[in-house]
Amino acid sequence: MNKFNIENLNIWLGSTQALKDVSLQIATNEILSVIGPANSGKTTFLRTLNRLNELELSFKMQGLVELEGNDIRKIDPEILRKKIGMVFAMPLPLPLTVFENVAYGARMHGQRNKKKLFEIVERSLKQAYIWEEMKDRLNESAFKLSGGQQQRLCIARTLAVEPEVILFDEPCSGLDPISTAKVEDTMVELKKSYTIILVTNNVKQAARVGDRTAFFLSGELVELDSTQKIFTAPVDKRTDGYIRGKFG
Amino acid sequence: MRKIKEFIIEKLILVCGLASVFFVVLIFIFLLKEGLALFKIVSPLDFLFGKSWYPISEPAQLGILPLILGSLLVTFGAAVISVPIGVGCAIYIAEVAPNKIKELLKVGIELLAAIPSVVIGFIGMVTLVPLVKNVFHLPTGLTALSGSIMLAFMAMPTIVSIAEDALYAVPKSYREGSFALGATHWQTIWRVILPAASSGILAAVMLGIGRVIGETMAVMMITGNAAVIPQSILQPVRTLTATIAAEMGEAVVGSEHYFALFAIGVVLFVISFIINVSADLFLHRNK
Numbered sequence: 001m002n003k004f005n006i007e008n009l010n011i012w013l014g015s016t017q018a019l020k021d022v023s024l025q026i027a028t029n030e031i032l033s034v035i036g037p038a039n040s041g042k043t044t045f046l047r048t049l050n051r052l053n054e055l056e057l058s059f060k061m062q063g064l065v066e067l068e069g070n071d072i073r074k075i076d077p078e079i080l081r082k083k084i085g086m087v088f089a090m091p092l093p094l095p096l097t098v099f100e101n102v103a104y105g106a107r108m109h110g111q112r113n114k115k116k117l118f119e120i121v122e123r124s125l126k127q128a129y130i131w132e133e134m135k136d137r138l139n140e141s142a143f144k145l146s147g148g149q150q151q152r153l154c155i156a157r158t159l160a161v162e163p164e165v166i167l168f169d170e171p172c173s174g175l176d177p178i179s180t181a182k183v184e185d186t187m188v189e190l191k192k193s194y195t196i197i198l199v200t201n202n203v204k205q206a207a208r209v210g211d212r213t214a215f216f217l218s219g220e221l222v223e224l225d226s227t228q229k230i231f232t233a234p235v236d237k238r239t240d241g242y243i244r245g246k247f248g
Numbered sequence: 249m250r251k252i253k254e255f256i257i258e259k260l261i262l263v264c265g266l267a268s269v270f271f272v273v274l275i276f277i278f279l280l281k282e283g284l285a286l287f288k289i290v291s292p293l294d295f296l297f298g299k300s301w302y303p304i305s306e307p308a309q310l311g312i313l314p315l316i317l318g319s320l321l322v323t324f325g326a327a328v329i330s331v332p333i334g335v336g337c338a339i340y341i342a343e344v345a346p347n348k349i350k351e352l353l354k355v356g357i358e359l360l361a362a363i364p365s366v367v368i369g370f371i372g373m374v375t376l377v378p379l380v381k382n383v384f385h386l387p388t389g390l391t392a393l394s395g396s397i398m399l400a401f402m403a404m405p406t407i408v409s410i411a412e413d414a415l416y417a418v419p420k421s422y423r424e425g426s427f428a429l430g431a432t433h434w435q436t437i438w439r440v441i442l443p444a445a446s447s448g449i450l451a452a453v454m455l456g457i458g459r460v461i462g463e464t465m466a467v468m469m470i471t472g473n474a475a476v477i478p479q480s481i482l483q484p485v486r487t488l489t490a491t492i493a494a495e496m497g498e499a500v501v502g503s504e505h506y507f508a509l510f511a512i513g514v515v516l517f518v519i520s521f522i523i524n525v526s527a528d529l530f531l532h533r534n535k
Contacts (some may be wrong), residue, residue: 016270050428052424052427052428055423055424055427057347077427078430078431079430080430081427081428081430082429083431084429085429086428086492088421088424088425088428090421090510092421092422092424092425093425094422094425094426094440095422095440095444104426104429104431104439105429105431107439108429108430108431108432108435108439109430110424148490156424157429158428158429161429161430180397
C-alpha cells in the first residue's frame with residue numbers, strides 16, 4: 001500500500017520553479033532516499049509533504065499530494081504534521097530542557113498527564129537510542145548536549161508525537177562519522193514501524209540506508225528505482241554521473 | 249599630508265565619541281553638587297520618606313514621598329496598560345501581520361513616537377480628562393489614571409519596536425521545529441518564540457518604563473499636580489518630574505527649595521539609571 005501518491009507536482013518559491021512535474025509513489029514502511037546536488041529541489045520536495053513550505057509567503061503549488069488517498073491540502077496542517085514528523089539538517093533543539101524538548105509535541109497535542117508525559121519521553125528517547133545517555137540529564141538545557149546527541153534528541157522529539165512518516169532533511173550533514181553511524185542505525189531500526197524519507201547530500205548514506213533512491217536534478221525527478229539498481233545500473237546518464245561524483 | 253588628515257579626523261571622531269560620556273558626567277556632578285547640598289539642612293531619610301511637600305511654607309517641609317509615590321503610581325498604571333498592548337502589537341507585527349499591514353502599523357508606531365509630549369498632554373486634557381471625570385463621577389478628571397493612559401501611548405512605540413526586534417531575532421529554526429511537531433501558530437508563539445525572546449521583551453518593557461518615568465510635560469498637564477500621597481488611581485497626583493518643571497522657575501537660587509529640586513533630579517537620575525542598566529542586562533543576558 002502506498003503512503004504517498006504524488007502527481008504532477010510543481011512548486012514555485014518566488015519566481016523560481018523549485019520542482020517540475022514530479023510524480024512518484026512512496027510505499028508504507030520503506031526508506032526512500034532522495035539524492036541530488038544543491039538546489040535540485042530535494043528539500044523543497046520534503047517540505048511540501050508536511051506543508052512546511054507554506055510558511056514562505058511566496059510559495060505556490062500545483063498538482064496533487066495524497067497521504068493515504070487524502071489530499072494533504074485538505075488536512076489540517078497541525079494534524080498533518082503530527083502524522084508526518086521531520087528532522088532537520090541542523091540539530092534544532094528548542095530552547096527548553098531535554099525533557100521538555102521531547103515532551104513538547106505531546107503537550108501541544110493536549111497531553112497534560114505528567115506520568116504519561118514521562119512515559120512518552122522515556123519511550124521516545126529509547127527509540128532514538130539516546131535514553132542511556134539522557135536519563136540523568138533530563139533537566140539540563142538541550143543546548144548543552146553535543147551535536148550528535150542534539151540530533152538524536154530531535155529524532156526522539158519527532159517520535160514522541162507518534163508520527164506515521166518521518167522526513168529526514170540531511171540529518172547527518174553537521175555530524176561526525178560516529179554520530180552519523182548512530183543516526184543511520186536508528187533510521188534502519190525505525191523503518192520497521194515508520195515510513196522514512198531521507199534527503200541526503202551523502203550518496204554513500206543513500207546507498208547504505210535506502211530501500212529505493214530518487215535522484216533529483218534542477219527540480220526534476222530524473223530517476224527513481226531500487227537503491228541497488230540506481231547504484232549499479234542507473235538508466236539515466238545524469239544519475240550515473242552524479243553517483244560517480246562527476247558533478248554536484 | 250594624508251597622514252595628517254587621517255590623524256585629525258581620528259581625533260575629531262574620538263572627541264565626538266567621548267563627548268556624550270563627558271556631558272553625562274558633567275551633568276551628574278552638577279546635579280550631585282547642588283542636590284547633596286540639601287542634606288546639610290534636611291536628612292536624606294526625611295527627604296525621601298517625608299510625607300509632606302510644602303517647599304515655601306515656613307519652615308519648609310521637603311518630603312518627597314508623595315512625589316515618588318505619584319511617579320510610581322502613574323508609571324505603574326502606564327505599564328499595566330502599555331505592556332500587554334505593546335507586546336501584543338509587537339507579536340502581531342512580527343508573527344502574524346501580512347506585509348502590507350505590517351508596514352502600515354510600523355509607520356503608525358513611528359508617528360506615535362513622533363508626537364511631542366505637550367501635544368499628547370494637550371489632547372489628553374481636552375478629551376481624556378473630561379471622559380475620566382464623567383465615567384467615574386469624579387470632582388476632577390485630572391487624575392493619575394488619566395496620566396497613566398496618556399503615558400501608555402508614549403511608552404508603546406518604545407516597547408513595540410524593541411520587542412519586535414527581539415521577536416525577529418528568534419531563529420527561524422525554532423519556529424519550524426515547533427511547527428514540524430504539529431504545534432499551532434499560537435502554541436509556537438506562546439511556548440517557543442516568546443520565551444526565546446523574553447530577555448529582549450523585558451528590556452523593551454524596562455525602556456518603555458524608563459521613558460514614562462522621565463516624562464514631564466504630559467503628566468504635568470493631566471495629573472492634577474496635587475502633592476499628596478495618593479490613595480487611589482482616581483486621585484490627582486504629582487510626579488517627581490512635574491515638580492521640578494513647575495517649581496524650578498520660582499525657586500530662589502541657593503534656597504532649600506532650590507537644592508531640594510536638584511535632589512529630586514538626583515533621585516530621578518538614579519531611578520532611570522537603574523532602569524536602563526537592568527534593561528541592558530536583560531538585553532545582553534543571552535550573549
